[in-house]
Amino acid sequence: xxxxxxxxxxFIVRRRxxxxxxxxxxxxxxxxxxxxxxxxxxxxxxxxxxxxxDNHHPKGPHIHIDDDELPYTFSGxxxxxxDFRQLITEHMGVKI
Numbered sequence: 140x141x142x143x144x145x146x147x148x149x150f151i152v153r154r155r156x157x158x159x160x161x162x163x164x165x166x167x168x169x170x171x172x173x174x175x176x177x178x179x180x181x182x183x184x185x186x187x188x189x190x191x192x193d194n195h196h197p198k199g200p201h202i203h204i205d206d207d208e209l210p211y212t213f214s215g216x217x218x219x220x221x222d223f224r225q226l227i228t229e230h231m232g233v234k235i
Contacts (some may be wrong), residue, residue, distance in 0.1 A: 140165070140166050142163040142164065142176060143163060143164045143165075143166045144161070144162070144163055144165055145162050145163065145164050145175075146160060146162040146216070147159075147160065147161050147162075148156070148160045152211045152233060152235050153233065155183060155184055155185050155233075156184070156207065156225075156227075156233055156235070157180070157181070157184055158181045158213050158235060159178075159180045160175075160177075160178075160179045160181075160220065160223070161177065162175060162177045162179075163175065163176045163177070164215060169201070170196040171185070171194070171196075173213060175194075175216070176194060176195070176199055177192070177193060177194055177208075177216075177219065178185065178191070178195075179191065179192040179193070179219070179220070179223045180194070181223070181227045181231070181235075183231055186231075188205060188225045188230060188231055189203065189204075189205060190204055190227050190230055190231070192204070192205070192211060192222070192223050193227075194221065195209075196214065197208070198207040199227070200212065200213045202226065204226070204230055205230075214219040
């Protein structure tokens with residue numbers, strides 16, 4: 140089975156914050172236990188601040204806040220997107 144795009148959003152908020160959410164359904168494996176590969180990105184085009192969430196192999200689910208990397212526990216797509224929005228609000232001071 141090839142990866143199948145199940146959700147994709149890309150937009151700009153306030154002509155400043157570039158946001159992209161991409162979720163692919165992939166075969167379940169040790170690398171992708173939930174059968175999902177995802178990447179969520181927010182970049183402030185003015186300050187360079189960024190929030191990224193992804194689950195690529197071999198690291199598994201994790202968060203990037205600027206140059207820092209933190210583990211993340213995935214428990215569903217809705218929670219993932221809500222957590223992403225909250226991180227953007229906390230780190231960048233903008234609500235999406």
